[in-house]
Amino acid sequence: MRYVQGKYPLLAKNNIARGIYEMNILAPDLAALAVPGQFVHIALAGHSLRRPISICRIDEAHGVIKIVFALKGQGTRDLADVPVNSTLDIMGPMGNGFTLLEPGRKVILIGGGIGVPPMVGLSDYYREYATAISGFRDASIKILQDEFEKNGSRTILCTDDGSAGIHGFVTQPLEELLSSDGHYDCVYACGPMPMLKVISGICGKYDTLCQVSLEQHMGCGIGACLVCAVNIRRDGEEHFLHVCKDGPVFDSREVVW
Helix, strand or coil, rough: CEEEEEEEEEEEEEEEEEEEEEEEEHHHHHHHCCCCEEEEEEEECCCCCEEECCCCEEECCCEEEEEEEEEEHHHHHHCCCCCCEEEEEEEEEECCCCCCCCCCCCCEEEEHHHHHHHHHHHHHHHHHHHHEEECCCCCHHCCCCHHHHHHCCEEEEECCCCCCCCCCHHHHHHHHHHHHHCCCCEEEECCCHHHHHHHHHHHHCCCCCCCEEEECCCCCCCCCCCCCCCEEEHHHHHHEEEECCCCEEEEHHEEEE
């Protein structure tokens, strides 16, 4: 795992939905190493542990990365309060990202809630060959749909309460696509574990490759602690691996759900 650590300027930040922020950070050396699905580990004054945040978009040409995060506790609230033009202490890119297929392959991108941001980087790569399915509790926390549309990706929005898009879960359009819309080369997914488990089952039913990005609490971010251990089956045997170092992306067939 190759990563860098430094203090990087915060170029811009915006409150893009209820309790959700985006930040653009100037980090050329980090952007040059990053692939979709990796994350950054951010240190904040007054907090003993760094905060892991998924990378949403990688603009290598301009040396900029975008992160999107939800306010979940004091750490993310303090991150949201960091002033523009100040610097952030960041390690990254951390972990193993998604495996990219050749351009032009037909794929499905599925994000649930704050699992939507990592799908943007994949949409940047696959563009019109990607179908992006996004799920949110309600319309007030809907984010990043315009980013998929600008890339030419087909966009399907779902909300639990029906306040926007399809009234239901992301698994409904997924099964409809796999059963009736022809062959897909891969399904990429990020979100809550129960959602990923169902997605994995549907992809298995239709014999479709599926890569999942697991969400786990993290301590060190480099595999030295056991906070983010996950049970993985490889070569017929089960192993506890680290989501931070060995993931966060795994072949869904390997995860012991």
